Amino acid sequence: MINKGMEKALNGQINAELYSFYLYLAMSVHFQQTNFAGLAGWMRAQAQEEMGHAMKFIDYLHERGGAVTLTAIDQPKGEWPSVLAAFEAAYGHEKSITKRINDLMDKAIAAKDHATANFLQWFVKEQVEEEAVLDPIVMRLQAIGDHPGALYYLDHQLGKRGA
Ligand code: FEO
Numbered sequence: 001m002i003n004k005g006m007e008k009a010l011n012g013q014i015n016a017e018l019y020s021f022y023l024y025l026a027m028s029v030h031f032q033q034t035n036f037a038g039l040a041g042w043m044r045a046q047a048q049e050e051m052g053h054a055m056k057f058i059d060y061l062h063e064r065g066g067a068v069t070l071t072a073i074d075q076p077k078g079e080w081p082s083v084l085a086a087f088e089a090a091y092g093h094e095k096s097i098t099k100r101i102n103d104l105m106d107k108a109i110a111a112k113d114h115a116t117a118n119f120l121q122w123f124v125k126e127q128v129e130e131e132a133v134l135d136p137i138v139m140r141l142q143a144i145g146d147h148p149g150a151l152y153y154l155d156h157q158l159g160k161r162g163a
Contacts, residue, residue: 038159
């Protein structure tokens with residue numbers, strides 16, 4: 001059975017993953033409303049991944065005899081001044097999630113909770129991927145600037161993810 005401190009921390013992560021879902025859903029809606037259908041699809045796929053992450057934590061807590069407590073999810077922003085600003089916010093958000101996962105891992109190791117440490121390994125790897133995907137998109141957007149043709153090309157390219 002999982003210890004109470006770890007149970008509380010994992011419940012906090014469920015909320016963080018659901019907030020991630022909500023944030024990317026808000027970005028998807030924003031892109032849809034600003035005529036970037038490809039980026040909207042990309043963000044919707046990202047949101048769905050986050051829902052999957054929340055479910056993994058819920059399933060794991062159940063497996064370990066822990067109690068799942070669902071708490072209020074903060075309201076995300078609804079608009080961003082540019083495509084670059086939205087992706088910079090997404091990248092910054094993923095860095096904060098990486099820190100959270102690392103803190104959870106530290107907590108599991110300190111508690112000698114090997115099962116939770118092993119479970120968290122998947123997320124350690126996932127966060128490397130999340131950052132590795134967003135970093136080059138941000139760099140491309142910085143290079144693109146306000147060039148509409150290049151922005152719409154990126155919209156088309158990234159839209160293939162949701163297709
Ligand atoms: Fe669930 Fe994007 O980290």
